[in-house]
Each structure stands twice: as C-alpha cells, then as structure tokens.
Amino acid sequence: MLTADTADTAETVAPTGRRALARERTWRELKAAALDEVREVGPAGLALRSVARRLGMSPAGLYRYVDSRDGLLTALIADGYHDLADHLEVALGIDTAALGDRERPEPQVPVVAAADAPVEVRLRAVGLAYRAWSVTHPNEFGLLFGDPIPGYAAPADGPTVEAMARVGGALARPLLEAAAAGRLRVDPVLSDPTVAGPPGAMDPVLPPGTDRAVGPLLLLAWGRLHGQVSLEVFGHHHWLFPDGCEALFRADLERTLHDLGLVTP
Amino acid sequence: MLTADTADTAETVAPTGRRALARERTWRELKAAALDEVREVGPAGLALRSVARRLGMSPAGLYRYVDSRDGLLTALIADGYHDLADHLEVALGIDTAALGDRERPEPQVPVVAAADAPVEVRLRAVGLAYRAWSVTHPNEFGLLFGDPIPGYAAPADGPTVEAMARVGGALARPLLEAAAAGRLRVDPVLSDPTVAGPPGAMDPVLPPGTDRAVGPLLLLAWGRLHGQVSLEVFGHHHWLFPDGCEALFRADLERTLHDLGLVTP
DNA sequence: TTGCGTTGCGAACAATGTTCGCGCAGGGTG
DNA sequence: CACCCTGCGCGAACATTGTTCGCAACGCAA
Known part of the structure; x- marks a missing residue:
C-alpha cells in the first residue's frame, strides 16, 4: 500500500490505469483539503479527522493515502x-x-x-x-x-x-x-x-x-x-x-x- | 481562583502567608516541569497530563494554577x-x-x-x-x-x-x-x-x-x-x-x- | 471550635491519532 | 465472458489528550 508516495516522489512509471488516476485525484483533493485547513488553523491545528470530514470520508480511509499525520505534514x-x-x-x-x-x-x-x-x-x-x-x-x-x-x-x-x-x-x-x-x-x-x-x-x-x-x-x-x-x-x-x-x-x-x-x- | 497569575504578573502584594508561599512554590515547580517537557519534546508536544504526572498530581489539579494549556504556554x-x-x-x-x-x-x-x-x-x-x-x-x-x-x-x-x-x-x-x-x-x-x-x-x-x-x-x-x-x-x-x-x-x-x-x- | 476559602482528586465528556477486520466493487487475467 | 483478487473505504475500537464538574480534605482566620 501507500503507492501514492512512490508515485509522487518518483514519477518514473506512467500513472496509467484508470484506478491510478482516481487515486491520484483523491490524493490531490486530500492535500488540497489539508492545505485549506492549514491555511485556516495553522500547522499545529491540522486534524486528520477534520480533513476526512471535508472529503466526506471516514478517518480510517485517509490511511490508505497517508501513513500518519506527520507524513501528511x-x-x-x-x-x-x-x-x-x-x-x-x-x-x-x-x-x-x-x-x-x-x-x-x-x-x-x-x-x-x-x-x-x-x-x-x-x-x-x-x-x-x-x-x-x-x-x-x-x-x-x-x-x-x-x-x-x-x-x-x-x-x-x-x-x-x-x-x-x-x-x-x-x-x-x-x-x-x-x-x-x-x-x-x-x-x-x-x-x-x-x-x-x-x-x-x-x-x-x-x-x-x-x-x-x-x-x-x-x-x-x-x-x-x-x-x-x-x-x-x-x-x-x-x-x-x-x-x-x-x-x-x-x-x-x-x-x-x-x-x-x-x-x- | 487563579490568583497565581496576578501574583506572578504584578508582585505588588507581598506573598506573605504560609499558603501563598506553598502556592508559589508549586507554581514554580509546575513551570519548571513544563519547561523540562518543552525542552524534551518541543512546544507542540507539551501535554498537560504529562507535566501533571511529573508533579505527581492529577490532571485536573493543574487547573488550579493554569486556565488552559495555551495559558501555560x-x-x-x-x-x-x-x-x-x-x-x-x-x-x-x-x-x-x-x-x-x-x-x-x-x-x-x-x-x-x-x-x-x-x-x-x-x-x-x-x-x-x-x-x-x-x-x-x-x-x-x-x-x-x-x-x-x-x-x-x-x-x-x-x-x-x-x-x-x-x-x-x-x-x-x-x-x-x-x-x-x-x-x-x-x-x-x-x-x-x-x-x-x-x-x-x-x-x-x-x-x-x-x-x-x-x-x-x-x-x-x-x-x-x-x-x-x-x-x-x-x-x-x-x-x-x-x-x-x-x-x-x-x-x-x-x-x-x-x-x-x-x-x- | 467553627466556618470559609483554597486545593486537590476522581470521574466523566468530547475530540484526536491510529489500528484492525470486514465488505465491496472494479479491474486485470484466465 | 467469468473470475479472482487487489485496493479502497468503512465501522468499531483503543489509547491519549484537554477540560469540566462535584466532592472531600485541609489550612487559616475569627
């Protein structure tokens, strides 16, 4: 799991595949939501559950994309x-x-x-x-x-x-x-x-x-x-x-x- | 309550009285413990319950000296x-x-x-x-x-x-x-x-x-x-x-x- | 001694990060 | 076309945090 990191860090392999595209999109949405929250409440106030709510997702679901709060940061x-x-x-x-x-x-x-x-x-x-x-x-x-x-x-x-x-x-x-x-x-x-x-x-x-x-x-x-x-x-x-x-x-x-x-x- | 703040900010009244002295001492101990914790884990990692443990106190007891975590900070x-x-x-x-x-x-x-x-x-x-x-x-x-x-x-x-x-x-x-x-x-x-x-x-x-x-x-x-x-x-x-x-x-x-x-x- | 204000505590509540196991749907492979 | 299986999302749960409330004990002054 957590292939998003590799796809993000090293964009060697083409992100072909319909699934990979969806994953990439939600990964971007996730970062955008988290960035919005950082803009509002500051880095210390970023709460995983809050960005999950923004995305209409379960808190646990985020962990398919992020290994920890610090990783997201x-x-x-x-x-x-x-x-x-x-x-x-x-x-x-x-x-x-x-x-x-x-x-x-x-x-x-x-x-x-x-x-x-x-x-x-x-x-x-x-x-x-x-x-x-x-x-x-x-x-x-x-x-x-x-x-x-x-x-x-x-x-x-x-x-x-x-x-x-x-x-x-x-x-x-x-x-x-x-x-x-x-x-x-x-x-x-x-x-x-x-x-x-x-x-x-x-x-x-x-x-x-x-x-x-x-x-x-x-x-x-x-x-x-x-x-x-x-x-x-x-x-x-x-x-x-x-x-x-x-x-x-x-x-x-x-x-x-x-x-x-x-x-x- | 929270007379420690006034006693700390404005030291107008002499802190006479046996009780005030004890209060002042634990207030100093509290700040020292909190400072130790900040030195170890950084400002973001300061946890009220942890300094309470250092002092052998209940978490609730701290609130006789501090109005909130941010106040302590x-x-x-x-x-x-x-x-x-x-x-x-x-x-x-x-x-x-x-x-x-x-x-x-x-x-x-x-x-x-x-x-x-x-x-x-x-x-x-x-x-x-x-x-x-x-x-x-x-x-x-x-x-x-x-x-x-x-x-x-x-x-x-x-x-x-x-x-x-x-x-x-x-x-x-x-x-x-x-x-x-x-x-x-x-x-x-x-x-x-x-x-x-x-x-x-x-x-x-x-x-x-x-x-x-x-x-x-x-x-x-x-x-x-x-x-x-x-x-x-x-x-x-x-x-x-x-x-x-x-x-x-x-x-x-x-x-x-x-x-x-x-x-x- | 009596009474009052101060001090501390235990329990509780809301919210957080994180883990586990399950369902489910969709995509690549036969 | 059918199948399996991989990945995705979820619900529940656990530990930990900040914070509040009511109660018990204690010191200090009258």
Whole structure:
C-alpha cells in the first residue's frame, strides 16, 4: 500500500490505469483539503479527522493515502517548498521548471525581472517575491520554517530536501549570474574554509565548481531576507512596527545588494 | 481562583502567608516541569497530563494554577523572553535588572563586554549571546519565535510583551550608546517616515526622544541576527552547511557592524 | 471550635491519532 | 465472458489528550 508516495516522489512509471488516476485525484483533493485547513488553523491545528470530514470520508480511509499525520505534514511541506519555488522562479522570468501535479503557475508578483535584466534587479525581484509569498501565505510559511515537527528529520533523499533545494537554487541564481559576470564582491572572510565548509557542501543547490564564497554569500543573503520576513510574519515586527515592514525589508535588501557589491551607494 | 497569575504578573502584594508561599512554590515547580517537557519534546508536544504526572498530581489539579494549556504556554513564553533577556544583559555586563522568581543569573557566555567597552564590542557581544542562547535552547527558541500558537494574540499589556521589550531593549542598548556618541551612521532611507513609523512606535523599547532612525536600525540588525539564527536552529542551514554556522554568523555580524558605521573595513 | 476559602482528586465528556477486520466493487487475467 | 483478487473505504475500537464538574480534605482566620 501507500503507492501514492512512490508515485509522487518518483514519477518514473506512467500513472496509467484508470484506478491510478482516481487515486491520484483523491490524493490531490486530500492535500488540497489539508492545505485549506492549514491555511485556516495553522500547522499545529491540522486534524486528520477534520480533513476526512471535508472529503466526506471516514478517518480510517485517509490511511490508505497517508501513513500518519506527520507524513501528511511532510507532503504538505514539500508542496509548500515547490509553491514558493514556483513563485520565485516566476519572479525571475523562468517558466517554473518541471511542475508536476500542481497546475498553477502564478501570474502576479510585485516585480518580475526577465533573464536579461541586470543581476541587481533580478536579486531584488527574487527577494521581494520571497517576502510577498511569505506575507500572503503566513501559515504555510510557518509550516515550512516554523517549529520543525517534533522528532522528525527530513530524509536526505526525500522530496522535502529536493523541493527546498529548488528554492535555494532560485535564490542562488542571481548570485551565480553575478559571480559569472565577475560583479560579485567576495568578502575574504567568507572564502575561509571554516565558513565555506567542505567542498561538495551545497551540492544540491549550487553547481559544482562554483566559487567557494558563493555558498556562504547565498546563505548570508538568504538569512537576511529570512530574518526580516520571519519576524514580520510571526508578528514580532508588526507588534511594535505597524506599517513599515515592507519599507524596512526593502531597505535591508538594498543594504545587502550594496554589501554584495552589486550596487553603488 | 487563579490568583497565581496576578501574583506572578504584578508582585505588588507581598506573598506573605504560609499558603501563598506553598502556592508559589508549586507554581514554580509546575513551570519548571513544563519547561523540562518543552525542552524534551518541543512546544507542540507539551501535554498537560504529562507535566501533571511529573508533579505527581492529577490532571485536573493543574487547573488550579493554569486556565488552559495555551495559558501555560504563554507563561512559559514570558519566562523564556526573560531568560533570553537575562543572558543578553549578562553579556552586556548589566546585572540582569529585576529578576523576580527566576533565581539564576548566568555566568558563561562567549563574550562579555563591560559597560565601558567600545560600542562595537558590546554589539558583538550581545549578538553572539543571542545566537549562543538560541543554539543551546533550541526548543525554547521555537517556543518564542516559532509558529505562534493558533488563534492567540499576546495582550498588549500582558507579561509577554513586557518580557519581549526587555530583549529588544538589551539589543537596542549598544545602538543607543552609539547614537549618543554620534558614531551611528544613519541611512537616510531609514529615517523616512514610512520606514520609521509613527512617532511613539517602539515606545516600550526605546526611550522617547531618540533618533527616529534608531528604531528601524534596531529592527534591521535584529532581523539579520534572527534570520541566521532561525535558519540554523530550525535545521535549514545545518542541512547543507554542517559546521560553518557560527563562522557565517560572525561574518554577517561583522558586515552589520560595518553597515552601521561602527567598524571600518 | 467553627466556618470559609483554597486545593486537590476522581470521574466523566468530547475530540484526536491510529489500528484492525470486514465488505465491496472494479479491474486485470484466465 | 467469468473470475479472482487487489485496493479502497468503512465501522468499531483503543489509547491519549484537554477540560469540566462535584466532592472531600485541609489550612487559616475569627
């Protein structure tokens, strides 16, 4: 049983067969219902019996598709990473490589920077898209970046890390372009082996052979974006800072562009 | 009933009386047991019945001290903010103003910068202490900064915001000192009213009359610290970056000092 | 001592995740 | 075309959780 996972993770075999199609459809409906519930009550409030009710199904019936509540959550996490990655790629003008069962490419993002735009414009676009997705999907953001579900560690080959590698790859893309164009000012501190890590780290995100300093630079920029967004989405900025969150985010983003040497003061 | 809350939030009346002392003691034991459980199984895994078992109490008995599971969580959140603030203040050489029932000032932090140290040293110290506490208290970090508990909004006058204001105040202190010394380079973007917010925002953290740009600067620096720490603690950095987290954090911190004009390249 | 407020307990209720065994229908195989 | 059998869904059940209610015991003040 639970062939849905294999059909979802590795889409090697064609999902031919009438039965497999029905299974796939209800599996999608199940995830959609669960995602609706997460949107309403948050990741911690997701109840299997409630999504069963939405589907008009028995609670036990769900276990033909899911091995546990946490398993459903990890499936939603993987989908969430893919959704975020789709948005980031759209912001970069990429037509969302290899979208499988999720049908919708997303039109509206604050800034879209085509592939021939200058790198600073592209980095700005992907940063703003990161925030825009997070602010408009707070509960999914919590699902992806909030408390990890207790006792769970993502299997290194699981769909979760592959999906997360996609968002890392989208964030890295402008940096790689800048590095290729020689426009990236690399801080000597970041090239230090203790910072850059062993060669081969970041392999799932960065192509092999890239400058050792790009990895730390990516994580540094990502961490900055993420910090502002995380504090804002979880209500820590908004608490003492009602309306300036986006402006503050833009200011920090600009500062980061400057730190990377991509823009002159 | 539930006089413990009032006795805990406002310690106006002396807790005289033999009974009040016993009540206070079991209330502390209760919070300690709950905190132990949070440390072991995470905030989402905290079970009232389990802490009741630890205390050798009936589950119903807990409700003489707690109005709900979420109420207990908010009490732990407030305590967590205070604990973090204590660590930050210790790193700044302040003797942890007004510690009430929590008895322990904390000796070991990576860097302690006395009040007469240069501001950049002090800001470094508080930043490193922020990370050190978070990394050594991952589940409490998740409690404070992870998913907000569903449907809960901190009451504006509650103990939670007061405690959080303490950590904001500790982070702000070096910035205020730098501003007072005229050493803070203020980005004109950050003085813009749309970024700085209405006058009077950040009142619980910053003393009135401080430069309007200090608030955004604080949130900017805090967001940077927080982003790196959050990604690290929740396992997103560690996943593709085994050992360089502290070095990366230090690099970003140094970059931030530079952005603030507190250190020359 | 008497009385009252506080404290704790046992039982109970609703809701949750999860398992087990059964029926049943539909699809691939003879 | 007929058959079997695989997969799907269900009902019931069990353990565990948060929470409430009424009752018993106890400390403290009058």
